[in-house]
Amino acid sequence: MQRRNRLSRSRDFDAVYRHGRSVSTRFLTLYWFQREEPLGEPRLGFAVPKAVGNAVVRNRIKRQLREIVRGRLTGVPATHDYVLVVRKGLPEATEANGADWLGDCVDEVLGKAAA
Secondary structure, eight states: OOGGGBOOOHHHHHHHHHHOEEEEOSSEEEEEEEOSOSSOOOEEEEEOOGGGOOHHHHHHHHHHHHHHHHTTGGGSOTTEEEEEEEOTTHHHHHHHHOHHHHHHHHHHHHHHHHO
16 A cells, blocks of 8 residues: 555544444444545545554554555545554464455445445
């Protein structure tokens, strides 16, 4: 995922949380918010709380999610900001079920947001 497609500032995350909408699945919650800018590219941020695991586990999940989302950014509206929040238990489920399962989880939450 390229840097221009990442949310990095706290105020951007706060705007998505406060003014955006959300959908949830068992292990992921997706928040999204439409920016006022008519042109641009979608931006995505990841929130992995400490309850998910230690720093190694949290960073591994973020790397896996970045790789999965990179190929799926073309199918989302370009003027939106997204925050993908990981819930407790995802690292263990991903380890047990594999990376393809994690991709299906991301597709499920993106599909709910598009509906």
